[in-house]
Amino acid sequence: MSRFDISAVIRGHWKSLSFGEAGVGKDRLAHVVFLGVPGVLAALTLALRWELNQPAALLTAVALLISGALSVFAQMVGLRARLAERDGEWVERRREGLDETVNHLLAAVLVAIVDAIVLVVGMNVGGTGHVPWYIAWAAIFLTAYLGLLLLVCVPRLYSAYTTTFSVPPHLDGWHSSMR
Template sequence: MSERFNVLPVLRGHWKGLTDGRDTTRPRADIVARLSLLLPVAVFALMLGRGGRLAAPAALLTGVALMAGGMLSAFTHLSTLRLKITEWDSSGGASRFEVERGMLDETAAHLLTGSLVCAFDAAALVIGMNVGATKAGQLQGFWAALAAGLSSYVLIVFIFVIPRLYSAYVEINNVSSELNGFDRSKRRKG
């Protein structure tokens, strides 16, 4: 197989990124995150088993396309930020951004996986709308179940990415405790 079509490293990076990143010396699997990836399988099975339909597949296709574009755009910004960290730490020695670097690396794999799943989701929706739609334009059967499962996977990946991006932003930019959402102290009144 041509390496050009090999998406396994991206998927492997996505899976490896589902760890508890607080301990960079011995990362442990984040069981809850990994188990949450079973939710799209359950959505697929429920939709298929119960004869579920998607009433507005075109709207879902639009949303999937926007998510793919947004994730790819976020990846470009993320890789620029990662490059900046590498430049800041070019002096060698221990990095003060080691945890943040790991979060950015993990998030890059999640963003690319999300974009890839969006592409498969869009393909499933387009094919389904052409071979499995009712006269009323609803998507039904296997194609509706596949699109629902893939869309729920994209949603989960999106939810994974947001806290990681925010955490990296807060740490790298040294956001004050008054505006830092991770700081649980009460805001001081001025």
């Protein structure tokens, strides 16, 4: 049954959210945002009885995201290997950022899988092709959580890229100078 044990991925994702930028202190704001934003949207869905009238488009996006995220993971393994060859505090922070991104990216894959299942079940429950409000709240919660996961990953991926490939300061967004 250990093949189906996803607890390490979930624990790694939550640990990554638990620490501040330098791995020090609690990042409570991250917890509030990651549970609060999807929670508010799910509550609104239940209160206002929102339905998903065109869930096929969302299902397609979620399915594509699963394959894309797994492809990005493969690329990240290569970036991590290249960063392992370098030394320095700056590079170490980028490696940690990349490790954190892996946690979030694989958590995104798991959330997307559950989201896809919820959407398929919802599309088939009523027999009308739309997702009724009593199931739509879960799809909206999961999709919002997924969006936040991807939003967190983008700066980390950019940082790993600029560090690994020594992007010149005048093109590197992490450097504050415009030249």
